Amino acid sequence: MRLGIKTKPEHTTWAELLEVWRAADDIELFESAWNWDHFYPLSGDVTAPNLEGWTMLAALAQATRRIRIGCQVTGMIYRHPAVLANMAATTDIISGGRLELGLGAGWNRQECEAYGIELPPLKDRFDLFDEGVRAIIGLLTQESTTLHGKHVRLTDARCEPKPVQRPHPPITIGGRGPKRTLLAAARWAQAWHAGTESPRQWLELKEILLAHCADVGRDPGEIACAVNVRVHADKGIGAAVEEAHGYREAGVDLLVFNLPHHNSPAFLEQLAEAAAPLA
Numbered sequence: 001m002r003l004g005i006k007t008k009p010e011h012t013t014w015a016e017l018l019e020v021w022r023a024a025d026d027i028e029l030f031e032s033a034w035n036w037d038h039f040y041p042l043s044g045d046v047t048a049p050n051l052e053g054w055t056m057l058a059a060l061a062q063a064t065r066r067i068r069i070g071c072q073v074t075g076m077i078y079r080h081p082a083v084l085a086n087m088a089a090t091t092d093i094i095s096g097g098r099l100e101l102g103l104g105a106g107w108n109r110q111e112c113e114a115y116g117i118e119l120p121p122l123k124d125r126f127d128l129f130d131e132g133v134r135a136i137i138g139l140l141t142q143e144s145t146t147l148h149g150k151h152v153r154l155t156d157a158r159c160e161p162k163p164v165q166r167p168h169p170p171i172t173i174g175g176r177g178p179k180r181t182l183l184a185a186a187r188w189a190q191a192w193h194a195g196t197e198s199p200r201q202w203l204e205l206k207e208i209l210l211a212h213c214a215d216v217g218r219d220p221g222e223i224a225c226a227v228n229v230r231v232h233a234d235k236g237i238g239a240a241v242e243e244a245h246g247y248r249e250a251g252v253d254l255l256v257f258n259l260p261h262h263n264s265p266a267f268l269e270q271l272a273e274a275a276a277p278l279a
Helices: 014-025 053-063 081-095 109-115 122-141 181-188 199-216 237-250 265-278
Strands: 002-006 030-035 068-071 099-104 145-148 153-157 171-174 191-194 224-230 254-258
Touching: 002 265, 014 030, 014 053, 014 265, 030 053, 030 099, 030 254, 053 068, 053 081, 081 099, 081 122, 099 122, 122 145, 122 153, 122 171, 122 181, 171 181, 181 199, 191 199, 191 254, 199 224, 199 237, 224 237, 237 254, 237 265, 254 265
Parallel strands: 002 030, 002 254, 030 068, 068 099, 099 171, 171 191, 191 224, 224 254
Antiparallel strands: 145 153
């Protein structure tokens, strides 16, 4: 099982996050590091600081040398897919080909209402998501892309330069919706990522993913299956590692430790030591 970390860009400073990501870059056990794509904190005081995900990724791409980087996951409703494709290509180039392209439909009503961003009903939101993924793949892989969808319209659209990774950076689709999210993962993802309550629930969702793969003719071996495990500040590292062992037994390919606020390089070293038997 491969291991990664996720830092919350809320209630923190750039200096604190930079220090932690650079430390993770030096710990070979951690394959990847992730942030999130939100503009408001998801816990506590919503007026507190929350750093923007993609500009943060571009800066961290320059500040690190080895670790793979990604946003878990990008809300398709926040940026036009063509703009996002250009952002992804540029960030992959800056990182030297280390980008994991996390994509999701989006869900946060509070942010949308505050910023005047439309949050469509679920069906329309996932229709937009499907068209957006198709647009992004086209722009990252083809000389020009034309797509006349209901929500996304491209006419001889270009995205240059192309990313380092070919045909495109690996796409991680996040979520656990059985009908639309897992179907989208079966169609387009190189990784499916979900936060679940237990290994049993994760296995149930994976069975749905496998059924969708069979329906669309996709080899499920092409899709890495991942999960988040939260490291609670009050429960400590040991509880998170114990939970992670259950997911390892269930067959998870990538496990991402969702770190508590205000962690440090020393905390990462302790986590790496405790989690080493999982790898």
